[in-house]
Amino acid sequence: MATKRSVGELKEADLKGKRVFVRVDLNVPLDDNLNITDDTRVRAAVPTIKYLLGNGSKVILSSHLGRPKGVTPKYSLKPLVPRISELLGVKVEMANDCIGEEVEKLVAAIPEGGVLLLENVRFYKEEEKNDPEFAKKLASLADLYVNDAFGTAHRAHASTEGVTKYLKPSVAGFLMQKELDYLVGAVSNPKRPFAAIVGGAKVSSKIGVIESLLEKVDILFLGGGMIFTFYKAQGHSVGSSLVEEDKLDLAASLLEKAKSKGVSLLLPTDVVIADKFAADANSKVVPASNIPDGWMGLDIGPDSIKTFNEALDTTKTIIWNGPMGVFEFEKFAAGTEAIAKKLADLSGKGATTIIGGGDSVAAVEKVGLADKMSHISTGGGASLELLEGKSLPGVLALDDSTAAAL
Template identity: 50%
Template sequence: MKKTLNDVNVNGKTVLVRVDFNVPIKDGIITDDNRIRAALPTINYLIENNAKIVLFSHLSRIKEEADKSKKSLQPISKKLEEILGKKVLFVNQTRGTELETSIKNLKEGEVLLFENTRFEDVKNNEVVKFESKNNEELGKYWASLGDVFVNDAFGTAHRKHASNVGIASNISESCVGFLVQKELEMLSKGIDKPEHPFVAIIGGAKVSDKIGVIDNLLKKADKIIIGGGMAFTFFKAQGHSIGKSLCEEDKIDLAKSYLDKAEGKIVLPVDSATNNEFKDSKPSFAGLDLPEDQMGLDIGPKSIDLFQSILKDAKTVAWNGPMGVFEFENFKNGTVGVCEAIANLDGAFTLIGGGDSAAAAIQLGYKDKFTHISTGGGASLEYMEGKVLPGVDIIKNK
């Protein structure tokens, strides 16, 4: 078990907190502040326990010097100040005298946010990737700025960066924040110790993106429902005609091997909503074999009924990936149908592994109907694959 905030004395200490403030910003306005609010339990706990709080985060990718003017964390500091109802000192540096002095002058309960950690990936128009390649000197420098490191950024826990692994490797005290603690507890309950029947739903475009998930969950789940574009690679493996649908030719043999190994655990769609091109117009419907001029863009109504009948008895459900082109109004019914079926389960533990399926559940107004919606798409996907998350692994054990 990793140390949590409750295991560490933060009173009077300078606490470095890696948060995930990678939020969408348009014309200087934050359009979704969920990730900022998700960090509040940790920040408020540190304020109440007299810590001197130093927050830092990445925002998007920095590929050239010109990106820096558009990807500053300054608008985020203003939003955090508004949400906290408390002054947040912003330092527009990632290192240097001003940052060091500002941190040294912090009083107990005060909050400082410094600039985008990814600014360290480009120096004088040269791509150096000090942050995202875990530069040793940068990790040591950031660690030298505080007494305790708290990783509360689950969204980057699957990355080995200077702002998580680099700092934790070079500081005497480290722990996970409340957000990461909750993510680990929920994912463990849903994936490692599920109550049965356990149904996993895997969607999305490509088999190659979900190989590890299918591999890992075949050992754990009672049923694995497969939807989305990746289903057509499985259909082709079964000898069906898939028209112009998405297919990974180099993964057909792998799909065959999964179907053999699964011994009936894998459940595929039985019909599709199709179109003759990739556009949002009125669908046609086909069974297991598609006409040559059609491409499958969603599961069909019979598949929705089939999947709902499998889900109705589930005690644990883990969902990762939409059932079709959810962005298209005419091809979102499969994702909506699955989402509604899970949301209306009585007494089941229901988990969404971030990404598009999380966005779908939130857009459809089902956010509060799921036991847990992960804040980290990539990190939760790797957890579902059974991989070690470097940003968590490096944290000290209890």
């Protein structure tokens, strides 16, 4: 993917008095009282907005929240206004819609250095259909476009891709830029040895990532529920652990592919097993090749942690996607927490550590080490697709960087 033009290349002369349509990702979790339970995504959007405000822009914020079918009050963005206002130090105005006459009036009233938040763009089914007429209506509100919503960059929607056809320049925000620098830059040109740690419950959801990473890494660590499909493919007994029977041949072929590519593929040598899937299950540690009937593996064992840590000590770039075990249960969180601590430790010694979205982010935050990593990706599906080597429509639609050509 070509390097994209960044908002940082636009200066006051380009921005002052201009209406800027900024697609952000404010898809945050809300509790039953509509209070934000995790404002990470809101905070991540702040640098781009502040930069635009500092250069005298009139900022129009657009986002989705949840998966509404039509106008659904519980998916309104209104509860976010106080927190966004607080973080920006500006009173954010809120529109009751994202297109139409009322919105146009509110846009016309935005002062330089002012912010208007549009209502949930997914209240219109045309958003996800990338309907050109709808995209044109959104675009008509502004003079230029900034996409800072990495979490939806893998979707060609009206507010992420369609509007770019009607607004120039169309540039990447700072968050989008950082995601691309790390997830594309570090992966295509890593400091070696380069390792990937892939976990999670199912091989099926990570096939693309594993295949793509086998072309690039020196060491691949596997953990999480998916390892039992690999063990079974090697003829080991896995008790009642999670296995994808239809993926046994694939697991065997991935092991073969690692061998032929000279990639060191490490599977856990021991596992923590449980007699049921519950926080209070009885548990014990057994060799990975010897799980008794009626027991299921829910975490990697102490020997595996030691082996993984020693191998990680040799590496310079590490990308982590997916937990090592059922870390939501304290009893089965040791493997995931050990990996998080190890990566924090390696970051401190100069290694590049990238947490590639999804559950690994939650795990790193749970142990309070998020700020120790080189980069924490805000996208789940978008991060996976980039790691699979796919191009993201929301990124492709942006202008190519002029700086890169100089």
